[in-house]
Amino acid sequence: MGAVSLQGVSKSFGAVDVIKDVSIDINEGEFCVLIGPSGSGKSTLLRMIAGLETATDGSIHIGGRDVTELPPKDRDIAMVFQSYALYPQMTVRENMSFALRLAGRPKEEIQKKTDEAAQMLGLEKLLDRLPKELSGGQRQRVAMGRAIVRNPSVFLFDEPLSNLDAKLRSQVRGEIRDLHHRWRTTSVYVTHDQVEAMTMGEKIVVLRDGRVEQAGTPLSLYDYPDSVFVATFIGSPAINMFEAKIDETSGTLILADGSTRIPLPSGYAGHDGKNVLLGIRPEYLEVAPTAHIGFLNARVHAVETTGSDTVVICDSAVGQILVSSKSRSTHSNGEQISLSLASEKILLFDKATERRMVPTTQTT
Amino acid sequence: MTSSFSSRVAKIILYAVIVVTFVGPFWATLVTAFSGVSLKPGQLTLIPQSPTLENFRIAIFQMKVWQYLLNSTIVVIFGTILQVSVSALAAYALARKKFRGAAVVSLFILCTLMLPEEVIAIPLYLVMQKEIPILGMSIYNTYLAMILPVVGWAFSIFMLTEFMRAVPMELEEAARIDGANEWQVFVNVILPLVRPALGTVTIFGFIMIWDQYLLPLIAVNDKDLMTLPVALGSLRVDDTITPNILTAATLVAMAPSVIVYLALQRQFNRGIMAGAVKG
Structure with missing residues (x-):
């Protein structure tokens, strides 16, 4: 009942086109994350689904029903705002039951649904408090509770975790995921945090300048980004990008310094002399004990460790290189090292169009 | 030492002058109203003598101040309710809705603050005399003539607009x-959040309507419909009424404003403070 479909949706504010011909299909029960940098139009798109912004062009369907012209209250949606938007003059119970009271539901039903939602979110003891008497995490839960009691077809989340500290964010992230698994209600979640997107989304839609740059599962976006933009936007630490040229004669990629050669992965025949961007994720680079052909020579600039992960930041003739691993680093700043690349993990992008060149051997 | 002493004395004298200037008239009114010693017209006393409530009894019952008080109460209650309601609705539209000509509407409302009451007195009088087509009557010499002109007040509209914008x-x-x-x-979201401002405009509106003199003067000529300020004006020129009775009537006229202020004081202060910060 809760599938969301956007067909050729556009939105303009005066002469400024914010959303440009966006088409997205979100299956019923799917958790879809809209991600993109500031100004990419992700919040505007969510507000259009909610009915808080009208579409200049195109159509929006929820549960097979055309809701393009319908006001928010008739769309059967619930939304969790970035600022929580709790009514400050109402208690937690009143906040959570507001929609049911407006709908004129019987008192017993209101009480039952509010109590159920409060129990689910651990808010039973806070029901008589005002929002100002709650912590950030508790307010966030109340905002979720307000959405849950209505049992809508679609949940909309507008960066709901951005006001929480890192630990709480991780905890609430898990709670939202668990709730989704329990309810299987179609959810559209806006964030600019790619960790949130990767860990929560069943489908990720990457937006850029009001257009869909790529949509797919988190791992398909990570492993097979369609463009340099997606490749650099998804993944932390960020993907390494080097300028290179394909040399089919020697079967190598010649990097920008002119001397470093990397073996050309298979499936790229017919592109001799083409200028490309070589992308390789930091975990697919390895520090080699000795220099070797096809290795990148670099100097350790800094070592960052979180305890579980280590990122070695290196300077090289082709630019800065990030190497990540699960093992602790023994390297010290200024040390000369060689880096080997897992050639099957190399991604090549056309330098002119910044689109990924799909190898002939790849089926995905 | 001497300089510090003299500056202290100067300060005390200055404070005393300020206190006498501001409190003196009120003290004189209070003492005269409760004084059993009858004074001649134009006289006031500062020394309490033979305290009595007789002046109040005469003012309220014999001089029919209760009737004027009732008239004022009717005008102020309906006037304030209508004024605050209309102001809140107008402010909601101005603060939260985008519509063509909003700036012009704001400007027109602002302009009404620039017109002195005296300027519109004669046109208002003429309008009141006109017969309302469907009803077949004019509002002149009715409570409506004193209530309707005060319903739209730019001050409360602008104050509430600023609060609602926030x-x-x-x-x-x-x-939604x-x-x-x-x-x-x-009703459920905006109004509860601007409650301090509503308290403030209610007090200001109440005092503004209660203190109206010119409007009730031109709006009614029936003595039974007179409000307190107008009635006090006419009592003042009556030589048969002693200052004791007149001051007693004045205190009765002041009482509601003071009571309303004290009752809504907290809201009033919060409203004023918040208004200052939010600009």
Whole structure:
């Protein structure tokens, strides 16, 4: 009942086109994350689904029903705002039951649904408090509770975790995921945090300048980004990008310094002399004990460790290189090292169009 | 030492002068009203003598101050309720709705603050005399003539507009998603959040209407419809009424403003403070 479909949706504010011909299909029960940098139009798109912004062009369907012209209250949606938007003059119970009271539901039903939602979110003891008497995490839960009691077809989340500290964010992230698994209600979640997107989304839609740059599962976006933009936007630490040229004669990629050669992965025949961007994720680079052909020579600039992960930041003739691993680093700043690349993990992008060149051997 | 002493003395004298200037007249009114010693017209006393409530009894019952008090009460209650209601609705439209000509509407409302009451007195009098087509009567010499002109007050509209602008848009949007219609957003979300401002405009509106002199003077000529300020004006020129009775009537006229202020003082202060910070 809760599938969301956007067909050729556009939105303009005066002469400024914010959303440009966006088409997205979100299956019923799917958790879809809209991600993109500031100004990419992700919040505007969510507000259009909610009915808080009208579409200049195109159509929006929820549960097979055309809701393009319908006001928010008739769309059967619930939304969790970035600022929580709790009514400050109402208690937690009143906040959570507001929609049911407006709908004129019987008192017993209101009480039952509010109590159920409060129990689910651990808010039973806070029901008589005002929002100002709650912590950030508790307010966030109340905002979720307000959405849950209505049992809508679609949940909309507008960066709901951005006001929480890192630990709480991780905890609430898990709670939202668990709730989704329990309810299987179609959810559209806006964030600019790619960790949130990767860990929560069943489908990720990457937006850029009001257009869909790529949509797919988190791992398909990570492993097979369609463009340099997606490749650099998804993944932390960020993907390494080097300028290179394909040399089919020697079967190598010649990097920008002119001397470093990397073996050309298979499936790229017919592109001799083409200028490309070589992308390789930091975990697919390895520090080699000795220099070797096809290795990148670099100097350790800094070592960052979180305890579980280590990122070695290196300077090289082709630019800065990030190497990540699960093992602790023994390297010290200024040390000369060689880096080997897992050639099957190399991604090549056309330098002119910044689109990924799909190898002939790849089926995905 | 001497310089510090003399500056202290100067300060005390200055404070004394200020206190006498401001408190003196009120003290004289209070003492005269409760004084059993009858004074001649134009006289006031500062020394309490033979305290009595007789002056109040005469003022309220014999001089029919109760009748004027009732008239004032009717005008001020209906006037304030209508004024605050209309101001809140107008402010909601100006603060939260985008419509063509909003700036012009604001300007027109602002212009009404620039017109002195005296300028519109004669046109207002003429309008009141006109017969209302359907009703077949004019509002002249009725309570409506004293109430309707004070319903639209630019000050309260602008004050509430500023407060309503400060209410985050997300709250309104959340309410719309929760299923609220325009009226429900206004009543359930916006109004409760501007309660301090509502308290402030209620007090200001109450005092403004209670103190109206020119409007009730031109709006009615029936003595039974006179409000307290107008009645006090006519009592003042009556030589048969002693200052004791006149001051007693004045105190009765002042009482409601003081009571309303004290009752809504907290709201009033919060409103004034918040207004200052939010600009």
